[in-house]
Amino acid sequence: MTIKFNTIDDFDIEGKTVLVRVDINSPVDPNSGIILDDTRMKLHSETLKELSNKGAKVVVLAHQSRPGKKDFTTLEQHSHVLSKNLNIDVKYIDSIFSHEAKETIKNLKNSEILLLENVRFFSEESISKSPEEQSQTLIPQNLAPIIDIFVNDAFAAAHRSQPSLVGFAPVLPSAAGRVMEKELKVLQNAIDNVExxxxxxxxxxxxxxxxxxxxxxxxxxxxxxxxxxxxxxxxxxxxxxxxxxxxxxxxxxxxxxxxxxxxxxxxxxxxxxxxxxxxxxxxxxxxxxxxxxxxxxxxxxxxxxxxxxxxxxxxxxxxxxxxxxxxxxxxxxxxxxxxxxxxxxxxxxxxxxGFSIIGGGHIAAATVAMGFENDVDHISSGGGACINLLSGKKLVAVEALIDSAKK
The missing domain is CATH 3.40.50.1260 (Phosphoglycerate kinase, N-terminal domain)
Structure with missing residues (x-):
């Protein structure tokens, strides 16, 4: 089965404002607030660096933890860690669609990267609805008019039907980022051509x-x-x-x-x-x-x-x-x-x-901690998304990309 969605290769992105949803949710020390592991940021660096190198104006949406948890915090520190990984200055603004945020997006120059605030600071992000319904919520409604292309690279959250993950695909030209693209191709190919x-x-x-x-x-x-x-x-x-x-x-x-x-x-x-x-x-x-x-x-x-x-x-x-x-x-x-x-x-x-796939989450962490990461064929970045795919369920964020490609 070939999953038909657009990728970055399907668009001319130079000079375009590209909104990228990534999953850089990272372990944070509850006492110091310091990020303990930047694995996910390294993972998404390929997509962000490519977009920047091709002259896009890159706007990044992401989440960190969820309300009520000790590591539910701003993304300011994430912008510094991303800057180090990319070797590019990643700007940060402590809002998602305020007047200041929108003006900053409009004033971005080619190849610049801007990280917006933790999307889960906004209550609508925790409500699950269909992609069409999510496209009418405040984050997509406010940001879509000033964005040219939406790129979803957050495979680890692809099973969640939230505004930042599925709300842009119905209203903007949309593509899978490199992490999303690789995960779906590797996993689907392994499932379809199992030995x-x-x-x-x-x-x-x-x-x-x-x-x-x-x-x-x-x-x-x-x-x-x-x-x-x-x-x-x-x-x-x-x-x-x-x-x-x-x-x-x-x-x-x-x-x-x-x-x-x-x-x-x-x-x-x-x-x-x-x-x-x-x-x-x-x-x-x-x-x-x-x-x-x-x-x-x-x-x-x-x-x-x-x-x-x-x-x-x-x-x-x-x-x-x-x-x-x-x-x-x-x-x-x-x-x-x-x-x-x-x-x-x-x-x-x-x-x-044999061809081996490790399905994200704790088993992925154990694989790395025990030094086996170079001896397996694929370590998935998303435990929940991977296991949903293996259990025969459709990933709502991927379906939204497929529907967008049909348009």
């Missing part, structure tokens, strides 16, 4: 998304095996009839995931051995130490990782795969004693000859 055996490794905490992916890839024949870890594995073990201990059952119930246990029972019944769950798990015992126990003898302690025997089984399946998709860590990898599952799975992926 078998194909293995999906699903872990982490976002079990509802993971089980949707599991259902989709087994139904459509993409996956030969789905290996489970993290909370996903606990739900599968519960569904398979194992006593995972009161504390782990309570965790599932407290998150309102009982419906996922029922859903998993049906999937196990239908797909059997294609769904692989651990044969042993790691718990933190009374002494605070890691202890590996078989799944039919789990005591009433929290499960924090898959066990050593499971790791061996998973690694064997991974190393024989031709295509590998991984989303979510195997356990509480931030704690060294429970990092073994995540580290060994990533090591198996890195040493496999």
């Amino acid at each position: 078998h055996p194909c293995v999906f490794i699903l872990g982490g905490m976002k079990s509802d998304d993971s089980i949707d992916v599991m259902k989709n890839v087994l139904e459509n024949g993409t996956a030969d095996y789905v290996l489970t870890s993290g909370l996903v594995a606990n739900i599968l073990l519960f569904a398979a009839g194992y006593d995972i201990g009161k504390v782990n059952k309570k965790f599932i119930k407290d998150r309102d995931y009982c419906y996922l246990v029922k859903k998993s029972k049906k999937l196990i019944k239908k797909y059997g051995s294609k769904i692989v769950y651990p044969k042993d798990v790691a718990i933190q015992n009374k002494k605070g130490l890691r202890e590996d126990v078989p799944v039919d003898k789990i005591p009433n302690f929290s499960i924090f990782d898959i066990g050593i025997e499971s790791i061996k089984d998973y690694a064997k399946i991974i190393r024989s795969a031709k295509t590998i998709f991984a989303n979510g860590p195997a356990g509480v990898f931030e704690e060294p004693k429970f990092a073994m599952g995540t580290e060994d799975i990533l090591n198996a992926i890195a040493s496999s000859e």
